[in-house]
Each structure stands twice: as structure tokens, then as C-alpha cells.
Amino acid sequence: MESASIAVGHGAAAEHHGPPEFHRSARIDQTVLGILLFILSEIMLFAAFFAAYFFLRVVVSPNTWPPTGIELPVLIAGINTVVLVSSSFTIHYALEAIKHNNHRGLKLGLGLTWLLGAAFLFIQINEYVHIGFTPRDGAFGTIFFSLTGLHGAHVFIGLLLLTFANIRAWRGHFGPEQKNHLGVEVPGIYWHFVDIMWIVVFVTIYII
């Protein structure tokens, strides 16, 4: 308290040398800490599913993976990967556009990102319908639908965030200053994370 009062006594411009405010850290910004903990928890969630996948593949059935009669649609998944990765480029374009006060580019980029994300989900659901096995068909089916479904749920959440960002963009809520386009930047960070996770999922399940 004493050091805090001293800091106040030197004026607002003086550096604060006392302890941080209640429920605040002196070492890390609270918003960055929140995103950090969220991303770490997501990484651990996916890691748990990957651990299950590799346990089943390496320990349980090392010789028959995927099980006989099951063929994954690698080409369709590859096209879906291109679609999702493209959406990261469009959201990056949207953010660069608003940084240069280009509202038309922002709306175009966000709209394209939403469409590409929705196309990804549509293609994935279509893949589920025609893939020829279900989550009940053994461990492979279970882990396949779990991993890809977990990722699909994240894409769905990202689409919700993008929906809000699109609405706000059309209402003119965003501006070139950083504090005025956080509503695009934070969904952008999340969207890139979802993309990175899909790359790992795609390479693990469909390629290796």
C-alpha cells in the first residue's frame, strides 16, 4: 500500500513500482495469459486424442492400420485441407486490409473466410456420410470420428466467431488502430490455431 501511494503521489505518469492490482500479474498481461491458458488447454485436449490414436495404431493393432476394407478419401481430405488453409490467407488479408483502412477488403476477406470455413465443414460432413464406416465400427472408426469431429467442432466455433466479425464489419465497427480491430485479430489467431491443428490431424490420419 505504501509503495502504491508513493506511486500515486508522483503523478499518473510515474512508473508503478508496487505490487500489481488485485487478481493481476506483474509479469504477463491478463488477456495474453487468458489466450495462453486457452491455447495450452486446447493443445492438451488434442494431445490426449493423438495419444489415444497412436496407442491404438502402434500398440493395439500395429499390422492392420487402417483395418482391412477401410480406405480413407485422401484426395477429398487434401482438397479440404487446401480450402481450410486458404481461409487463413483470406482472414490475414482481411486484417491487413483494415490496418490500411480498407473496409471493402475487410468485408471481402472476412466473407471469403466464412465461406471457406463453411465449405470445409460441408465437405467434412459429406465425407462422414459417404465414408463407409461409423464410430461404432471398431477402434479405428471411433478415433477417426473423434479426432476429426473434435476439429470440426473447433471449426464450427470459429465460424460463429467469424459470423460476429462479419456482422460487425458490415456495421463499420472496425478501424485501422489496433484497439479498433481486436474483433478481427482474436478470431484470426483462433482460426490460425484451428488450421494448424487440422494440418497435424490431416498428416497424422490421412498421410502417415
Added chain:
Amino acid sequence: MGNPLKSEGAAFRWLIAFISGAVLVILVALLMSSVAAALLGFILLAMVAVFIVKGMAHMLGSPDGDEDPVGSAGDGQDERSDESPTSLDSSGQAQEEPSEVEPGTLPDS
């Protein structure tokens, strides 16, 4: 590459790095074998994990990293030696360190 938690641009650069790594792993899987590709993938992910842990350690800092160690104040008052078993109580008065055996009691055998 920057902190991907603070900037979308940094997260985008991380994405590009992951795409490059994935292309490498896919090429190895197609040209060599799945096992080699899996090993390469694990190595790349381990490198990323080390990078992330180091970055987090830098961002969060050590709990005692920026605190003055005991006795480094420069005025000599905090310096303690083993020869003088005294300490300061809350009012600043010197006190004797409690001995292992209280006076009038017998030590446990």
C-alpha cells in the same frame, strides 16, 4: 517469428511454418516410408515444443528472477554470517536463535 498470442501476423507466420513442415513430412511419407515421416513429424513437433516452452519461460519470467538476493542491498545490514546466530524480530530487535534443546528440558533420546 513473434508471439502468436499477441498478433495475428505472428500466428500466420507460425501457420506458414507448419505448412512447410507438413509438406516436408508428406514428401518423406510418399518418397520413403510412413515410419520415417512419423519420426520426422515427431522431431519437428518436439522442436516446436522446445521453442514454445522457451518462449513461455521468457514471457512469464522466473519467479525470483528480478528480486534482489539476500544481502545484496549494499548497506551491509542484511549481511548475516554463521558466526552470529541472531536474527531480527518484527520490531527490529536482535534475538537469539532458539537452541535445539530448550533450557530445563531433556533432549529426546
